[in-house]
Amino acid sequence: DQQVKQNSPSLSVQEGRISILNCDYTNSMFDYFLWYKKYPAEGPTFLISISSIKDKNEDGRFTVFLNKSAKHLSLHIVPSQPGDSAVYFCAASVRNQFYFGTGTSLTVIP
């Protein structure tokens, strides 16, 4: 049972434009959400997180939006850079358990 879903396996964006990565979840008890970035042959790297009591968190070029009523999470990257090309995983947590999506491969075209 996949409680966290990333329905877009891949996304291509022009350099300088906005990248929007989406994530849906089913468990309304999730209280913390995270995004990780992963390059080939490396482990995931933490990017940004948000608590369920907030609807937006911003860190530089990265902003995470949480819509609890829709059970939807999104990551905005503005402006996108070629170095952002990676696989992005969203994750959610409840009671110290972590649930990850299957990832979206982002390609930023120079």
Add this chain to the structure above:
Amino acid sequence: DSGVTQTPKHLITATGQRVTLRCSPRSGDLSVYWYQQSLDQGLQFLIQYYNGEERAKGNILERFSAQQFPDLHSELNLSSLELGDSALYFCASSVGSGVKNIQYFGAGTRLSVL
């Protein structure tokens, strides 16, 4: 470099065998987490240890076990291996035990069961 070291990088073994994966956390980190990533799957949380004690348990099979030693390194033991256990196994570490602690991941151990 995340500072988390996983050994070995690759492991090839046969069905029915037992293997041990090792993880050395970042200096100062007390929590260790284990994850499994099968082909085309997201990361599956297996288990978390904090300062030697089991802190949280996910979808870890009974054939799998883990422990964290006094020097804080951790081992994941996989026994009676099946073809479906072939996967990338990640270890992560964090300073504290709560979910808001940033987890730093190792590069993973790729297990192939033939």
